[in-house]
Amino acid sequence: AQTVTQSQPEMSVQEAETVTLSCTYDTSESDYYLFWYKQPPSRQMILVIRQEAYKQQNATENRFSVNFQKAAKSFSLKISDSQLGDAAMYFCAYRSAFLNYGGATNKLIFGTGTLLAVQP
């Protein structure tokens, strides 16, 4: 079974600085998707960035980028030029890309989250 681990329960960053959130995962599959979701105090789950396992190029969305190391099963999120609005809980998630009878491709497996505080 796949697992996702976020080893940093809390992180803090100064406004305008850069912070990296860590995520590791365990899987025997070769094709899958990885996601970072942001959950601000409003409770809404917001998709931040997505990475496909077969793509070597690291995904980037504006100030958010990932460092995807497939062999090491590592998927960290870098937030550049941190803003007060970035303060939130961040979840790393895994989804299989294989169609199978168990429906694994429909299941997002989440880590336990990292609470990011942004200091003014």
Next chain:
Amino acid sequence: NAGVTQTPKFQVLKTGQSMTLQCAQDMNHEYMSWYRQDPGMGLRLIHYSVGAGITDQGEVPNGYNVSRSTTEDFPLRLLSAAPSQTSVYFCASRAGGRYGYTFGSGTRLTVV
């Protein structure tokens, strides 16, 4: 764009009561899921659907029922509420392929 709409946003139930959490999406997504979020445990899959008329169990299905009679709607029914079902519930949907899930704003349910 409404996206994924969940109702109600908050609910308090007494033990043994039943209720239905509503979920509707207007993006014509095939896949829909229900998750529950508990402190320190991330989100866990309750039930999911791959299209109208097709549902299956997720990781923590006990005490919950679902049905999917239309592409748009995916209600979650609590049959006999228990305090262990106190949680925040999220409905999510996605298109086929490599897309991520779009989540609703959640329902905070308290069972007393």
